[in-house]
Amino acid sequence: EVQLVESGGGLVQPGRSLKLSCAASGFTFSNYYMAWVRQAPTKGLEWVASITNSGGSTYYRDSVKGRFTISRDNAKSTLYLQMDSLRSEDTATYYCSLQFAYWGQGTLVTVSS
Amino acid sequence: DVVMTQTPPSLSVAIGQSVSISCKSSQSLVHSDGKTYLNWLLQNPGQSPKRLIYQVSNLGSGVPDRFSGTGSEKDFTLKISRVEAEDLGVYHCVQATHVPHTFGSGTKLEIK
Numbered sequence: 507e508v509q510l511v512e513s514g515g516g517l518v519q520p521g522r523s524l525k526l527s528c529a530a531s532g533f534t535f536s537n538y539y540m541a542w543v544r545q546a547p548t549k550g551l552e553w554v555a556s557i558t559n560s561g562g563s564t565y566y567r568d569s570v571k572g573r574f575t576i577s578r579d580n581a582k583s584t585l586y587l588q589m590d591s592l593r594s595e596d597t598a599t600y601y602c603s604l605q606f607a608y609w610g611q612g613t614l615v616t617v618s619s
Numbered sequence: 620d621v622v623m624t625q626t627p628p629s630l631s632v633a634i635g636q637s638v639s640i641s642c643k644s645s646q647s648l649v650h651s652d653g654k655t656y657l658n659w660l661l662q663n664p665g666q667s668p669k670r671l672i673y674q675v676s677n678l679g680s681g682v683p684d685r686f687s688g689t690g691s692e693k694d695f696t697l698k699i700s701r702v703e704a705e706d707l708g709v710y711h712c713v714q715a716t717h718v719p720h721t722f723g724s725g726t727k728l729e730i731k
Contacts, residue, residue: 541720550711550722550723550724550725551660551662551668551711551713551722551725552722553713553719553720553721553722556718556720565718565719567719568719601667601668605715606658606660606668606670606673606713606715606720607670607673607679608670609667609668609669610667611667612667
């Protein structure tokens with residue numbers, strides 16, 4: 507059974523950093539593209555970033571380029587999202603997703619002073 | 620960026636009725652590999668999304684065949700036949716052909 511478990515969310519001040527993790531199990535993690543998707547409170551879904559199976563290529567939405575970094579450790583079957591220079595508009599539940607087919611439970615990031 | 624226009628924004632339907640949701644893209648979603656990466660998701664209240672349909676018309680694992688997807692190029696439809704109570708929630712279309720991947724604005728299905 508595919509499982510994706512996010513962690514690392516919390517309350518953080520504007521301008522500070524946070525690192526999210528997503529522990530994957532139930533499939534061969536190193537074979538698949540992975541993505542982070544976020545959902546602001548009462549809003550729709552928004553793709554944030556993706557990474558190829560090897561980690562050799564990464565893709566970002568414009569609003570997070572230069573501030574967020576997606577990475578993975580295939581030996582640990584874990585996906586990461588390093589978020590720097592956080593803004594209030596980054597406040598959202600962040601989901602880890604396997605090709606939009608499987609989703610984690612999400613982790614809430616609140617950016618506020 | 621590809622804009623996904625999803626309609627209607629909300630629906631109210633009785634158990635057993637059928638409904639359709641539309642998703643139109645601003646560009647063709649046919650990938651250079653010939654496949655069309657258009658998915659439909661359902662987000663039940665308070666839950667994470669779950670995939671219903673992938674590549675326009677393929678039923679996801681464990682998804683009842685009351686759900687069906689049709690369409691091509693820029694025009695796609697999700698149909699739910701014989702709506703059940705468990706179908707309430709927000710339906711999202713998402714394209715994975717182009718980067719950035721983009722979502723529709725969602726359709727909220729309520730049960731009468």
